[in-house]
Amino acid sequence: MKTVAFVPIKLNNERTPGKNTKRFYDGTPMIQCILKSLVQVRGLDEIYVFCSKDEIKEYLIDGVKFMKRPEYLDTSEATPQDIIKEFMKLVDADIYMVSHATSPFVSVKHFEECIETVKSKKYDSAFTGEKIQRLLWTSLNTPLNFDPTNVPRTQDLDPIYDEVSAAYVFPKETFVKYNRRIGINPHIVEVSGVEAVDIDYPEDFEIADALYKEIINKKQN
Known part of the structure; x- marks a missing residue:
């Protein structure tokens, strides 16, 4: 089964401009972290970066191809489904990983x-997700996952999973049938701690940079 991974990249991010190519303390662009991992993954036949700007090419590493995407996918109106559909038009595979x-x-x-x-x-x-067992409340000031008159121990709560955007894996037929990257019988690959870090805002990057420095220091010692 041909299995293809692709990393969708938008260079004009609204919440944290330029975050995908922002450099960690040692000069490594953030995008290269996931690319260095993907080229080591067994079972992948091809790896792409899917971006509308040719400038992204300077950040690619050996084993990763560039695929240009339409600029309309950079707008706030574009959905993950739109991006996946467009990539599937350009690259045929049996299984995709976003x-x-x-x-x-x-x-x-x-x-x-x-x-x-x-x-x-x-x-x-299948997708990566972080298990959450905490006392959660809605914006309506009501408890989401527990009875406030009989508060349980957090370890006894039914787990809730927060999607971690490192990996969404699906066969072509799943997406075609349901028009979504997660089907009706998904496997959740649990990640936690450092692996669950997801960078949306500038402060997230500062935390990630500190963690990156710690990871590099441990490897060198």
Whole structure:
């Protein structure tokens, strides 16, 4: 089964301009973190960066191809479904993995678990997610996942999973059938701690940069 990964990149991010190519303390662009992981993943036949700007080419590494996308996908009206549909028109595959540069620390083994579970056909999709067992409230000031008259221990709460955008893996037929990257029988690959870091805002990047520095220092010692 031909399996293709692609990293959608928009250079004009609204919340954190230029975040995908923003450099960590040692000069490494953030996008290269996930690319360096993807080229190590077993089971991938091709890896692409899907971007409307040719400038992104200078950030690519060996083993990663560039695929140019229409500029309308950079607008706030474009949805993840729009991006996936456009990529599928350009690159045919049996299984696709969408990975986002804003989750730079997910391990190779968790990417591989996503792919392997979909290839097994036991699940119609897989994605990385962070397990949450906390007392949560809605914006209407009502408890979301517990009875306030009988507050449980947090470890006894039913887990809720927050999507971590490092990996969404799905067969072509799942997307065609449901028009979404997660089907009706997904496998959640649990990530936590550093792996669950997702960068949306400038302060998120500052935290990620500190974590990146710690990771590099540990590797060097």
